[in-house]
Amino acid sequence: MYQFIAGLPKVELHLHIEGSLEPELMFELAQRNGIDIPFSNPEEVRGAYDFSNLQSFLDIYYQGAQVLISKRDFYDLTWAYMLRCKADNVLHTELFFDPQTHTDRGISFDTVMEGLTQALLQAELELGITSQLILCFLRHLDEASAFETLQQAKPWKQEIVAVGLDSSEIGHPPEKFARVFAEAVKQGYLTVAHAGEEGPSSNITDALDILKVSRIDHGVRCVDDPQLVSRLIEQQIHLTVCPLSNTKLKVFQSMEQHSIVDLLRQGVSVGINSDDPAYFGGYMNDNFAAVASSFHTSHLELAKFTANAIDASFCSIARKAELHQNLQHYVDSQ
Numbered sequence: 001m002y003q004f005i006a007g008l009p010k011v012e013l014h015l016h017i018e019g020s021l022e023p024e025l026m027f028e029l030a031q032r033n034g035i036d037i038p039f040s041n042p043e044e045v046r047g048a049y050d051f052s053n054l055q056s057f058l059d060i061y062y063q064g065a066q067v068l069i070s071k072r073d074f075y076d077l078t079w080a081y082m083l084r085c086k087a088d089n090v091l092h093t094e095l096f097f098d099p100q101t102h103t104d105r106g107i108s109f110d111t112v113m114e115g116l117t118q119a120l121l122q123a124e125l126e127l128g129i130t131s132q133l134i135l136c137f138l139r140h141l142d143e144a145s146a147f148e149t150l151q152q153a154k155p156w157k158q159e160i161v162a163v164g165l166d167s168s169e170i171g172h173p174p175e176k177f178a179r180v181f182a183e184a185v186k187q188g189y190l191t192v193a194h195a196g197e198e199g200p201s202s203n204i205t206d207a208l209d210i211l212k213v214s215r216i217d218h219g220v221r222c223v224d225d226p227q228l229v230s231r232l233i234e235q236q237i238h239l240t241v242c243p244l245s246n247t248k249l250k251v252f253q254s255m256e257q258h259s260i261v262d263l264l265r266q267g268v269s270v271g272i273n274s275d276d277p278a279y280f281g282g283y284m285n286d287n288f289a290a291v292a293s294s295f296h297t298s299h300l301e302l303a304k305f306t307a308n309a310i311d312a313s314f315c316s317i318a319r320k321a322e323l324h325q326n327l328q329h330y331v332d333s334q
């Protein structure tokens, strides 16, 4: 099974670039930038990754991101992730980045973008991996800060395909950002949002109806509302599900209790993603393997996760056709 997964072409639609910061690189950047971190080695950092819920993770994740200062740091971070994509046969990836995590520390929006885009361009040229960038607003911050961030993105409009919404879901519902998302849509951005990860299924409905999202990030709480599940199936609204993240953050107590395979078999468009792989114990192949080993998934079911992600991706029609062709060729060869 692992061999099938390793060779399977993959598309990742839910990856926070700051969440791909491995402890080794965290140490290297801390040293390079003269920043103190409260750990003495990478193993100690890994030992601290024991989370009880989303917030307990976010506190450590924002702390880790503080080692990112220069364009070179953002480039190194992104290049390391793209090499992991190559290793896991990820052919297309759509990355979230959290500008406010950096601009609030005095790092310019341009510094972040310059580092990210340089690595992504190199990955396309040297590794053949295509990508898109999604700017995420931090929902624990206020509307004014999100508007300011949207303004800072203006010179980079061509490099950013969509805006998203992440961070602490409970207490920060989609309607808080209704006006920012309306403005983003007016400026020509697509929209996505984390919804129904820890928060109620009504956040999924509101993200669809108020924020006009093209797909839902996580969305696993949809199972609490059968009418919503019917809508997701009917309208083929894609959920970017992150299995290892959900078990690490105790959204599900074990992988066996995860709803992803049940949703797939009901006809919901679900995909498999790594979310914050450096913190949750694995990249794409590990997430696929965790699902495959906990459920009796067939090769065709595993391939369907990729097919769903291709259809829900923001790449061109031509690239989608190419990715589907690649997938079909692989399935036929097995």
Ligand code: ADE
Pocket (backbone or CB within 6 Å): 016, 019, 054, 061, 166, 167, 168, 194, 197, 245, 275, 276
């Ligand atoms: N930021 C990074 N990872 C996240 C997650 N899983 N949920 C919400 N915000 C995040």
Ligand code: ZN
Pocket (backbone or CB within 6 Å): 014, 016, 166, 194, 217, 275
């Ligand atoms: Zn996420």
